[in-house]
Amino acid sequence: MFKEKPDYDTAVKFVNEGNYFWNSGIFLWTLDGIMQAFKQYLPEMVAVFEKGIYNFGTPEEQDFINDHFVDCPNISIDYGVMEKSPNTFTIPADFGWSDIGTWGSLFTHAKKDENGNALRGKVVSVDNKNTIINIEEGTEAVVEGLEDYLVAYRDHSLLVCKLHDEQQIKIWIEGLK
Numbered sequence: 001m002f003k004e005k006p007d008y009d010t011a012v013k014f015v016n017e018g019n020y021f022w023n024s025g026i027f028l029w030t031l032d033g034i035m036q037a038f039k040q041y042l043p044e045m046v047a048v049f050e051k052g053i054y055n056f057g058t059p060e061e062q063d064f065i066n067d068h069f070v071d072c073p074n075i076s077i078d079y080g081v082m083e084k085s086p087n088t089f090t091i092p093a094d095f096g097w098s099d100i101g102t103w104g105s106l107f108t109h110a111k112k113d114e115n116g117n118a119l120r121g122k123v124v125s126v127d128n129k130n131t132i133i134n135i136e137e138g139t140e141a142v143v144e145g146l147e148d149y150l151v152a153y154r155d156h157s158l159l160v161c162k163l164h165d166e167q168q169i170k171i172w173i174e175g176l177k
Contacts, residue, residue: 002088004078021090025101027077033087041084045072103150103166107132121153132163 002023006014014020029037038046048071055064073080082088110118110132117128121135126144134152135141143151150166152159159169 002078002082002085004076004083021092023078025078027082034081037081037085037087042073042075042080045080048072103132103152103169104163107150107163130163 003010003014004023035046038049048068052061052064052068055061107118112118113125115125115128116130117125118132118134119125120133121137122140123133123135124140124142125131125133126142128143128145128149129147131143131146131149131151133141133143134150134154136154139153141151141153148163150159150161150163161169161172
């Protein structure tokens with residue numbers, strides 16, 4: 001059984017039973033196997049893929065993606081396929097791993113200044129502590145007086161939030177739409 005982000009009670013049950021493993025998000029499959037799963041569990045996404053089959057690997061591929069990405073269901077592989085498929089198996093392993101796909105993990109692994117700030121881009125940091133400031137190339141920022149914050153600017157969009165609230169970002173972005 002694969003369960004993506006179980007609710008609190010389910011997670012407590014899993015931990016107490018002791019026979020569950022943490023999903024690192026590293027999946028291995030054959031092309032045939034994953035395509036069969038997509039056909040079974042996400043046929044509407046397969047229909048989008050099939051529209052662009054002759055564009056893949058060509059200069060037109062990116063234009064196709066730009067035009068048709070919006071037609072794909074907004075669902076992760078975890079919920080769309082892994083939770084539904086009976087053909088999922090776990091290989092327990094013990095190795096260092098971190099999900100660099102989150103701001104918190106990026107902060108943990110980033111080079112920091114003398115105040116514990118992770119800075120990227122042309123930034124003047126004044127009296128900040130333990131803060132991520134990530135500014136896109138070609139942009140400048142002055143940030144003052146923050147502690148344990150995330151400041152990110154990209155594509156004319158600015159995000160400023162407490163580091164511990166980073167899981168709320170997806171919800172907030174939906175509010176912009």
